[in-house]
Amino acid sequence: MLVNGHYEHWPVESQSFKRWLVGRYYEKTGLAPSTQNLGDALRVFEVRALEQGACHEPFMRTGWQDGESWLDLADESWQAVRITRDGWEVINNPPVKFIRKQTMSPLPLPEKGYGIEEMHHLINAEEEDCKLILGWMVASLWGRSRSYPVLALGGEQGSGKSTMARLLRSITDPCAVSASSLPKDERDLMVMAQNGHVLNFDNVSKMEGWLSDAICRMATGSGFISRKLHTDGDAYWFQGARPVLLNGIPALTERADLAERALSVRLKRIDEVGRQPEELFWQEWEQLKPRMLGALLDALSTAIRNIESVHLDRHPRMADFARLMVAASSGLGWEEGEFLEAYESNRRGTAEAVFEGDPVAVALHEFLMVRQGGESWVGTATELLAELNMIVSDQIRVSRFWPAKVNAFGNAVDRAAPLLRQKRIQVLKKATGSKRLIYLDVI
Secondary structure (H helix, E strand, O other): OEEOOEEOOOOOOOHHHHHHHHHHHHHHHOOOOOHHHHHHHHHHHHHHHHHHOOOOOEEEOEEEEOOEEEEEOOOOOOOEEEEEOOEEEEEOOOOOEEOOOOOEOOOOOOOOOOOHHHHHHHOOOOHHHHHHHHHHHHHHHOOOOOOOOEEEEEOOOOOOHHHHHHHHHHHHOOEOOOOEOOOOOHHHHHHHHHOOOOEEEOOOOOOOHHHHHHHHHHHHOEEEEEEOOOOOOOEEEEEEOOOEEEEOOOOOOOOHHHHHOEEEEEOOOOOOOOOOOHHHHHHHHHHHHHHHHHHHHHHHHHHHHHHHHOOOOOOOOOHHHHHHHHHHHHHHOOOOOHHHHHHHHHHHHHHHHHHHOOHHHHHHHHHHHHHOOOOOEEEEHHHHHHHHHOOOOHHHHOOOOOOOOHHHHHHHHHHHHHHHHOOOEEEEEEEEOOEEEEEEEEO
């Protein structure tokens, strides 16, 4: 719909479209439409849109069309940034059909000619972790992304985790509600994903199994479906992926699948000498933000120029992210291989932490490498559990992390298998006659 010289895109059932329609009716008649007339008009518009309207792919905050990446600035003029292999520019009335949500806030007009290193002093992390944070920002703005790494910010009290999460949200997908508590169920998570591009969860103290699985699906692109109303069978769904920020989680060691998709960054504690008043910090950031957004857009333009020529020797779990950052690295001023080195180091550190946090994986490793001396072992789950119960401590055996029953142990072995593979131990399960056997071998 045309508003003050620019086009806006709103769902027919949205309050924004209803307000626009009431305004046009008043301009024509000098009267307000009745509730009945308004409802009838909306139903007619919906039918006409479905049966006669042109079909376009909608985007929220970022999009990809005809080999170009787009970023919605979400300002009052509905401007967007077009990013191509030759650079970027701000466009009025962009051809991409962006949709808006009521909580979305505008990004600043980006400025050209600045380097991303200007914001390094605001990120209180080691150099390798700083690269990972910047990589997450680039991926979050990449209109071609179909999956995103989860950024998990850790650190002791006073390391500025919440502040850093707010800063990152403000330059990737600013929102009236910059951080949220964890959702109660998958439906709440789906609603959050439909109302924002970036999901920022603050002060996460623990991660339930269902939520870890849901965030994994959200990061790598999947679908959620629910009943629209309790009184009917209409479907209510979300299909896609979202960048996710987790702040405050002590460790991802209990959630191996999530850890494999995550960038685990530990922020450094800010001492009293290095700490500055929050008001001054945000003033400095607001001045820097247009320049840093421009620098990130430069990196995206570089990625478009290089990505088709990038071929990785190995493909990690988040291979698309790794490929994107290799393509964008020179636009951020990084040397060839510099980002992949930081990424691989982070993945190795996370994998080791996950392994050490899994008592079944640790016990299986000790059993095969120490008790068996590296010799292969074959047996049932019942036999293997009995062997492990003899080598683990009483404290571990009675903890909630240790499987008490054989079926739970079988599931725990499946979860431990990828961790052990990184330790050059292969775990296989085979059915032979009436028995299901577990094979342990050194690769």
